[in-house]
Amino acid sequence: MFNPKTSRATFRFRRLWGAAALMFLLGTALSDRAAAGAACVVAKKMGNSLALEWVADSGLDVEAAVAQAEQKLERAGYGADRYEDLFPQANTELPHAYVIIVKTSYLNARGRVRVSYGCGFSAESYTEAQWAALRDLQSYSWGWTPDKGFEVIERFRF
Numbered sequence: 001m002f003n004p005k006t007s008r009a010t011f012r013f014r015r016l017w018g019a020a021a022l023m024f025l026l027g028t029a030l031s032d033r034a035a036a037g038a039a040c041v042v043a044k045k046m047g048n049s050l051a052l053e054w055v056a057d058s059g060l061d062v063e064a065a066v067a068q069a070e071q072k073l074e075r076a077g078y079g080a081d082r083y084e085d086l087f088p089q090a091n092t093e094l095p096h097a098y099v100i101i102v103k104t105s106y107l108n109a110r111g112r113v114r115v116s117y118g119c120g121f122s123a124e125s126y127t128e129a130q131w132a133a134l135r136d137l138q139s140y141s142w143g144w145t146p147d148k149g150f151e152v153i154e155r156f157r158f
Helices: 004-031 062-075 126-140
Strands: 037-045 048-057 085-092 098-107 113-122 151-157
Touching: 037 062, 037 113, 048 062, 048 098, 062 085, 085 113, 085 126, 098 126, 113 126
Parallel strands: 048 113
Antiparallel strands: 037 048, 037 085, 098 113, 098 151
């Protein structure tokens, strides 16, 4: 005999079971993916960039790349104990990428010299990586405009 309550419960159970199976399969598929990561970490003090370190390795994930770059800055003498902020400014999970790192030094609205960095990653080209680096620079240095200039300090692939 047909029982509508049992049928609804059965339907819900099957739907939940199907969703759980799908999540398991997706998790299995994604866990087999090779780890890859790159990160740029900037040491900042009162908004000014003091130093930059980067790590790019197709054998690392992003978290490990950030941690290694922070360790490099700490070994170089930058850290929270000196009122500095170690800030992971840009990162990527691309297994291989073109990387451009730019630096600028300009006078801000108060007449003080401000140093800023931008990091860009692209799977396509150095040109795309440079555009990404300039967008990154401008998003963390609001007073910077292209007429203030920049220099490419690193250009590589991993």
